[in-house]
Amino acid sequence: MKKHFKLLLQTTTCTALSLLLIACGQSKSDKTSTETAEKPVIALIMKSLANEFFKTMGEGAEMHHAENPDQYDLIVNGIKNESDVSAQVDMVEQMMSRGVDAIVIAPADSKALIPILKRASDAGVLVINIDNKLDSDILKELNLNLPFVGPNNRDGARMVGEVVAQQLQANDEVAIIEGITTTFNAIQRRLGFEDAMQAGGVKVVSKQSGYWEMEPANNVASAMLNEHENLKALLCANDSMALGAVAAVRAAGLEEKVLVAGFDNISAVRPLILNGQMIATADQHGDQLAAFGIQAALDILSGGEQPKDQQTVVDLITQETLNQ
Numbered sequence: 001m002k003k004h005f006k007l008l009l010q011t012t013t014c015t016a017l018s019l020l021l022i023a024c025g026q027s028k029s030d031k032t033s034t035e036t037a038e039k040p041v042i043a044l045i046m047k048s049l050a051n052e053f054f055k056t057m058g059e060g061a062e063m064h065h066a067e068n069p070d071q072y073d074l075i076v077n078g079i080k081n082e083s084d085v086s087a088q089v090d091m092v093e094q095m096m097s098r099g100v101d102a103i104v105i106a107p108a109d110s111k112a113l114i115p116i117l118k119r120a121s122d123a124g125v126l127v128i129n130i131d132n133k134l135d136s137d138i139l140k141e142l143n144l145n146l147p148f149v150g151p152n153n154r155d156g157a158r159m160v161g162e163v164v165a166q167q168l169q170a171n172d173e174v175a176i177i178e179g180i181t182t183t184f185n186a187i188q189r190r191l192g193f194e195d196a197m198q199a200g201g202v203k204v205v206s207k208q209s210g211y212w213e214m215e216p217a218n219n220v221a222s223a224m225l226n227e228h229e230n231l232k233a234l235l236c237a238n239d240s241m242a243l244g245a246v247a248a249v250r251a252a253g254l255e256e257k258v259l260v261a262g263f264d265n266i267s268a269v270r271p272l273i274l275n276g277q278m279i280a281t282a283d284q285h286g287d288q289l290a291a292f293g294i295q296a297a298l299d300i301l302s303g304g305e306q307p308k309d310q311q312t313v314v315d316l317i318t319q320e321t322l323n324q
Contacts, residue, residue: 040101040301041073044290045091047108047131049078051212051240052266053286054106057131060287061104064294071298075100082212083180085112092116096123101301104293106131110184114138117146126300126307130293133184147300147307149293153188153263154195156282156314157237160261161196163280163318164233167259170201174233175224177210177217177241186212189237189263197235205231210241218244225252233259239266239281246277265317273319283315 044061046054058076065074075095079087085108093116095103103125107113114134117127121144129148139146164174176193179186190207197204206224210217221234221244234249236242242262249258255277262269265283272278292312299305315321 039071039073040298041075041099042102042104042294042297043075043077043095043098043100044294045088045095045103045105046076046078046290047088047106048080048082048084048212050081051238052268053238053240053264054078056266056286057106057290061290061294063287064291068298072294074294079108082108085109088113089116092120096120096125100125102126102128102297104128104130104290104297106290107134107183108132109180109182110135111138111182114142114144118142118144121146126297128293128297128300130289131185133188135184145307147296147309149296149310149312150185150289151284151312151314153185153284153314154192156284156316157189157192157235157263158195159192159314159316160263160280160282161193161235162200163316164235164259164261165196165200165202167279168200168202168232171203172232173203173205173228173230174235175206175208175221175228175231176204177220177224177234177236177245178207179209179212179237179241181209186237193235193237202232210236210244212238212240214240214244214247216244217241218248221245221248222251225249225254225258231258233261233279236260236262238262239264239269242269242278242281243272246272250277265315270317270322273317274322276319279318281317283317285313285315288312 077091088108121127127146129146130150133148178190205228208220210220234245236245239262242260245260259279261279262281265281269278269281
C-alpha cells in the first residue's frame, strides 16, 4: 500500500512538473510573440529607384533603422519609373496585406494615390507623406489628415532660379523642363522658377514636361534649343532631367551660351557644377528625408505626437558652396 502510494505521488509530481514546464514554455513563447507584435513595422514606398535621389533616400532610411533596430522593423520599396502610379498603388495594397503599422510614402502622383491611402488610413495604417505633397483640397474633401514631411519646393526652386537670373539680362529667354505636371512638387518647382524669372525680368518662352527622367528631358531640351535660338537657360525640376539638358546643350555646341540648373543635388551633378556645365541645384537632403518621415511615424505611433506637417530644410548648391 505504501509502495503504491509512493508511486502515485511520484507520478503526480512528475505530471505537475511537466505541466508547469509546459506552462512556462507557453508563457515565454507568448511573451516573445507579444514583444514582436509591439515592435511596429514601417514601410517606405518611394518613386523611381532608377533615380539616384531615391536610392539615396532608401539608404538613409536603412541607416536610420540600423541606428534604431529595437524601435521598429523596416520594409523598403520603390517603383521602376516615376510615372508608374499603378505599381505604387499595388505596393500600398501589399503593405496593407502584410499588416504594417505605418506607410511612409513619396507618392508618384499627388491625386491618384489618395484613394488607396485613404483605404490604408481607414484600415488603421498610419500614413506619412514625404517628398511630393498630396493634394490638399482632396484630402480636405475626404476629411483625411495625412501629415506631410518635406521641404518648401517653391522656395528651393526660387533660390536656384535667382542664381540663373543674376547671370542674365532683362528680356532674356529661358525655358523650364517640368516634372510630371500632376505632382505637387513639380508644380511648386515650376512656380518657384517663374517667381525668380519674373522678379529678374526674364522671359519664360517654353514649359514642357521631362517626366522627371533624363532621356525624355534630353529630347525636350533638344527641341527647345532648336525652336528658340536665343535661349539663355534651361531650368530643370530635378537633376536627372538636368543631366539630359546638359547633354543636349553639349550636343548643340552651346556650352558657353546656355545655362542649366537643376534640383536635388545628386552626386552626378556636382562635377558639372564645379566645371561650370551646370550653374546651380537645390539640396533637399534626400538622405535624411525618409528618416524624418520614419521618425515622425514613430513619434505618432508611440502616442507622443499628433499628426502634423513638418517642413524640412532645402539648401542652395552652387560652385561657390561646393568649394567652401
